[in-house]
Amino acid sequence: MKILIVHNSYLERGGEDEVFDCEKRLLEKHGHEVTSFILANKNIDSIGTKIITAIGAPFSLLKYWSLYKYFNREKPDVIHIHNYFPKLTPSIFFAAKRAKVPVVHTLHNYRAVCPTALLMVDGKINETSVKKNSWWTIPRKIYKGSYIGTISLVAMVECNKLIGTWDKKVDRFIALTRFSKEKFIEAGWPESKICVKPNFIEREFQESKEKSREPEYALFVGRLSEEKGVTTLLQAWAGNSINFPLKIVGKGPLQSCVEAAANSRVEFLGVKNKADVLELMSKASFIVMPSTWYEGFPMVLVESFACGTPAIVSKLGSMEEIVQPGHAGVHFEAGNSEDLVHKVNWMIANSKKCRQMGVNARQEYLSKYTPDKNYQMLIDVYHEAISESRNA
Structure with missing residues (x-):
């Protein structure tokens, strides 16, 4: 299978970056032809670049055309998108669909539902965006204390909700837990398209040594x-x-x-x-x-x-x-x-x-949580996405 995996990496390496790398190596280990497409969050430091990035966050026509041409040229069997914020933008899903390529998207956090990404404000759980909408985050400058940044994220969340991006442009979503899946369903996402696949540890662990009879720490x-x-x-x-x-x-x-x-x-x-x-x-x-x-x-x-x-x-x-x-x-x-x-x-x-x-x-x-268990789950998701795309 020819698989294109896509990721907008973070300035400070985190769990999503690690999962991206682990899944890439796992697929290569099983003989798949894997191509990576990665953009890094670099050079977004001046006021000008921040404004340009903010304007394009909901949808970038420039990214749409460049990605469409790239997908059309590569012709993968499936595209697996991890993070698209802020540079790749949701336009990536439209480009993939125009290129007639099945799309899988891993829901690593809740940013597509709420600008907080964590469903947390001032140290407390806040599900207003799940139950209603995300407009409330603007006066509170939720994203990095910035009106511009928050408005941009709200526009991304609400516009893509309105035009049905998640219903029409993605064939399968990967939620990491049943709990996460339920939160996205509650926010109005298509239940039939959300699969649950946990993360895994890349290397096989040997049996751990027997614990001391007495507690240690x-x-x-x-x-x-x-x-x-x-x-x-x-x-x-x-x-x-x-x-x-x-x-x-x-x-x-x-x-x-x-x-x-x-x-x-x-x-x-x-x-x-x-x-x-x-x-x-x-x-x-x-x-x-x-x-x-x-x-x-x-x-x-x-x-x-x-x-x-x-x-x-x-x-x-x-x-x-x-x-x-x-x-x-x-x-x-x-x-x-x-x-x-x-x-x-x-x-x-x-x-x-x-x-x-x-x-x-x-x-x-x-x-x-072993690599072998996770590989089979991942491949099953890819096959479901391919079948969904063909029947659309």
Whole structure:
């Protein structure tokens, strides 16, 4: 199969960029002819370039024609689009359809529904754009504190909703979880076109080493920011309610708060490479993911499962779906540090059950998140898109 994968990469490499690269290598490994089309968010730094980008964000006629010519020349069997914001614009879907090529689009976040992309404002979940529309975001300058940027995004969201881009110009969407799929359906997207396919870990993990009979430490890995629940995490470990080591890995705007909270029980490790992170995970008694937003598909959880390490997660969105309580971890009320203290102490006091959850987590990884499992799901989506396109 000849597959063209498309991505507007980010200035600071993130999870979407990693997923794009992993899926490309996975498809190549299975013998497919894979071509990448990538635009980077570079040179959008002057007022002029920002205005030009903002004007073109809802639909770019220039991009439409150039992409149509490119797709028509390449003639792939399917086009898989990851991120199109801001340079590629939704015009890419119109160009692909004009070239008569089946289109698959991965819904990594909620930007096509709401300019916030996270469905979160001022540290709280906000689903106004899902239930109504996104015009409310303009006076609040949701996008980077900019009226122009926010207006541009609202125009992109509402115009493409109005003209039926998502109903008519995409053959299959990939949602990363059932929760995400339901949110898009609630926002009016076509249920029959949305498939659920999780992300995966590229390399095969060997069976993780047996955990120590005694607990060692809890681990947090992620961006040190409010939506990741860092404040809740630090509050839980403040005082003497938890007598158990916590290691924190990452960087971000709340790094100074984490550094200030470091003591005999809280250790800040800064940024670590992937091998070191996985080593820390394999030795941890459990990881803690206290996010206060919905998350897309947290790779930290899959990596933890692969290492045979259970998780304590916020009872919220995709985290609640991925971690079955009592099976591969436990839930706590999002933003509630007292409930987090309770669940941490429960895990410590029930070390035998905690270890069994780790065994269960490993089985979850083997049954759902290996490259082979993911490849078959991805190919099935491509075949569905091709069939949809032919019957349109």
